[in-house]
Amino acid sequence: MERVLVTGGTGFVAGWCIAGLLDRGYAVRTTVRDGRSPAQPPVETVRADLTSDDGWDAAVADCAYVLHVASPLGLDGRADAGALISPARDGALRVLRAATRSGVRRVVMTSSTAATTPADSRGVADETVWTDPADPNLTPYRRSKLLAERAAWDYAAANGLELTTVLPAAVFGPVRSPANAGSVEVIARLLTGRPPLLPRFGFTIVDVRDLADLHIRAMTDPAAAGERFIGAGEFRWLAEIAATLRTHLGGAARKVPTRPVPDGLVRALARVVPPLRTLTPLLGRDLTFTSAKAQRVLGFTPRPVAETILDCARSLPG
Template identity: 55%
Template sequence: MTETVLVTGGTGYVGGWAIVALLERGYDVRTTVRSLAKGDAVREAVGDPGERLTFAAADLLNDDGWDAAMAGVDYVLHVASPLGDESSKDPDALIVPAREGALRVLRAATNAGVRRVVMTSAANAASPASYAEESVTDETLWTIDDPSLPAYRRSKTLAEKAAWDFMASYDGPTELTTVLPGAVFGPILTANNVGTTQIIQRMLTGKMPGAPKIGLEVVDVRDLVDLHIRAMLAPEAAGERFLGTGEFVWMREIAQALKAGLGAQAGSVPTRELPNFVVRLASITDPSLKAITVSLGRRNRHTTAKAERVLGWKQRPAAQTVVECAESLIEHGVVAG
């Protein structure tokens, strides 16, 4: 019999690519959406596979629908992020939905006897507390929860911790594995959801006056999904964390890769690096910049040696990922060619 995988958040950027990859590998896929009315858009984005893709109405902020969503499921890829209020000054607006959403999925999965849940966390959940620190860290490190840290980073750390604490008190067949990605770029499936590729979109449209000195560990969305599936299947992945970061590149290097790969189509991409003090001054009036000021000039990196050794995982070069991301944005009409 064909195995069934539940993917949380089928309308999401990573969720959509997870559906595509699982269908290509011969699985039946069920995906959660907040409203079944969104099903047609998901089918169109992933290339309508007929009855092999089904939908369940379930919201990470509500208990309703989760038991039905898990019925008959073999594996779960919990890649969805709940819609917290990122503009709120209250960090709990992000932290509580992320933590409670993870626990909701795990409760339903363990009740249904699912074999394994693979949950998406973030590399920021395995990073040093000090932003001034330059180091290479692995999965053994847990980010220390500190109210001074950005709420998003705290939400990912606390949600993953809550998941592991839940499993520590659980005595049953369901297993948990977590994947901790870096900055997720790559092609999009639909113009209706550009996900984290908004950064590349902003660079292509000239909405950034320059490149802040921010370093990103770029991972291709297709490689990230491949890591999730490897973590889902490998017996030795049970109960483990796996970093899924990629090559470390500065924003200026991303801009240069876009220029080299796209030529005239990258005419609006800024390649000059903005001095740190300029970004800090701009953040006074631009709230969207405040979250990144703490990362200016920081070169903390993560090693993916464990995923490579245990799961045989490989990543493509960052330059290839960002160029193919940009080409996809242009092809889907998100950015004018």
């Protein structure tokens, strides 16, 4: 039985990757930052942190593959650049070095569409695009994902490591645990009536279950070696997401807002409301990320976005 290491095992995406691997008959090991969040049998747990070298050789030992999913999020806008960039970039390099020493066949690293965003805020972006690191609108989170992926590709090229990167759009879908739900917080906030007005934000959405499947496909398919793959489905404005919730959830969506808010007011509020700061660059941005390459090469099949939104909402604690 082949063993796979999934980093950050308590996270939203990692949890679904682990479930998918177990369903396919793999032995799974995962990392946690402390001893307070152990994985459940048959998943083996190793303590390792992206900010330290300790534990990584033990984590990758006897593993055929590594899914490096762990990365700091900082979605509330309060984390500074140092708190995000160093763990993301240096942590990725720690994982890759340990994988090289252990002779791992391939590392699949979770990047982000934040690393493949063109300066033009409209149109369609694919894997050939690289975000400009000099873009003044880059938040610390987006910069951390870009620099981490760049560093990973440089390391892989210099050390002969087989690497594939997966670049998710906004990840929604059912949560397995209320902790570390990441971007699902967008849905949770809408259901509680926050924000009370709807900013003109839009997202290309990917279902976490489809994203986990894409990671596993990228892990073993020979055609995936040395490639970037965007994991994405359909684009939706926040107002359209809210409308889907109201249309299908009845009383459970009674607090979901209905009225828009002017762009100027959003920018003003972002100065004093940290969660808005990471999203302000998205204001009015009509940019779609395409997963055509993943669909063509790996058979990736994103499900309808309404299913993702509703399954996400129904999985959240009431």
